[in-house]
Amino acid sequence: MINDVNLNYLSPEIAMVALAIIIILGDLVIKNRQLLTLITFAGLLVPVMLTINLWGTTGESFNGALVVDQFALFFKFLVMFAVFIVILSSQDYLHRFTRYTGEYYGLILLSAAGMMLVAGTRELISMYLALELTTFSIVALAAFLKTKESTESAIKYLVLSAVTSAVMLYGIVLVFGLTGSTHFHGIAEWIGNSNVSSTSLILDSGTLGDGAIGFIGFLFILAGFGFKVATVPFHMWVPDVYEGAPTPITAYLSVASKAAGFAILLRVLYEVFQPIQPDWQLLIAVLAVISMFTGNLLAIVQSNIKRLLGYSTIAHAGYILIGVTVGNTLGQSGVLFYLAVYTITNLGAFASVIVISNLTNSEKTSDFIGIGRVAIFPAIVLTIALISLTGAPPTAGFIGKVYLFNAAVQSDYTWLAIVGVVNSVISAYYYWKVIRIMYQSSGASTDTSGDPNGNRVSASMNISLGIALVGILILGIAPDWILGFVENAVAIVQTTYPTA
């Protein structure tokens, strides 16, 4: 009965889940936390090696439910990189919940397995389950601190993700009912043959075609993705969840979850709904514009650094949606490159926030006064990361934005590029305000250096800060190698199902 099963294609995810189970079981017998962390890092090499092993392979398995291509592999690497940095930067944070170290690592790895699968699935039910796997782990991780704020953030994330999941499931049902297939190629084939268009819904309400219900289903599925990547109508959860969750989990949520969301968004839009692109292109552009403005304008008034970065991630989802709107090779590779840039930059920013807020015992930006003189290295990393988020040279963010805006201009979306530039200028205000506060001289809080709690920065923390710093600068100065790679990656998605 089982035909077409190639477990080799699923091996990175299987290794990830196996590692999670080993860590959780190992937690029962291994009392030494350091050893458990070491085992996690060593074990993380296995899925990495298995992914490298799949390098250059293109193929499908499980009757088309699972696909291996450069696009999926790119996101698998991105997610595993994020896991690596998040676990590294958790080391100075773990003392808050030592008892659950094993479960903490295990849930991060399980969630990573879900995200890796999201990037490589071509079937709606698998896609839904992989997204749920991602969400469930993050809900539990958000509640880890067991404070009022942490619990609140977990409940908010759970309830809102349940609502959007229900909406997305209804969309999946409508699309399945119309097309008779949950596989992407089946749906794409149906759309190609039927010549549907949603314009019948909007323009000519007298004669509703099949397109109407399909488009409603499509919109519902889009709402589910919108929640994952935190674009504007579905962004309400971001500030509270980001503030309440443990900081490493906030970092993880802001990069890996968003990357996985954009992976499946690109794949669904351009593999399945490519034929009706004129119907949704403007919609995505509008989402991009309101996400950028909402994120940036609300970030200005934030006093908590985690909330500030939360609103900034909404704005960045907006920038990335510019590339999604444009959609040709240039736009799509811009999305992939920007996600790589954004991942490393945001991980650097959150890692330094962990160190700095450990020192000041506060997450308020106003308490960061003079921290540039006390915690020299974290402050430098945060400064570079914020410059990169603004999009100024010589950092990675500059190249990422130039690439995205260029893609928009080349495809006659100059107005989108202009909106993007305007927003970058707005964002400079609140990013640079944080930098200014850090280097302000006000002797008031510099005495934290003599804190008896011994808030020294661990070696692993410094390593993750160092990796982020080097990464931001390398992607900013010599981005050619990764640009060539992302262009290859999206070429495969574009040519898989030629439009009918």
Next chain:
Amino acid sequence: MESVTGAIAFWILAVAIIGCAVLVLTVPNIFHSALFLVGCLGGIAGIYILLNADFLAAVQILIYIGAVAVMLIFGIMLTQDVVKSNVSNHYRIPALGLSGAFLVILLTAIFGTNWQTQSPSTEASTGSIADALFSNYILPFELSSVVLLTAIIGAIVIAKER
């Protein structure tokens, strides 16, 4: 559902389901809401039986009435404050308007669509569902076990004290 009795049964169930759903929202006691929800879910199981989807009907009764609804009732009874009051808020009118508009859009679209239909098969469906789960849909099937594992681990961590 070709026969007259089938049609009569469908309309009785349909009216019962919608009636229960409306009552879930309108009765003042939240405990009664939960009981009407059970009626609503049971009616849907009845529709599954009409469609010869025997397995789905059994699952609907076992999981939704047997597990979900019972857990819901336990939750209500263990949470003292909510037993008597059904939380109400100021958004009643806007919400009604929004969901009404949504209903109109959805109904127009549903009636304007050429659905691919086929008459329900008369064979027992359990076998063919099993075949599909273990061949075409083996990936989501296996994946759901990992999702459940994650949910269990997460629930345990949240439930235990620090």
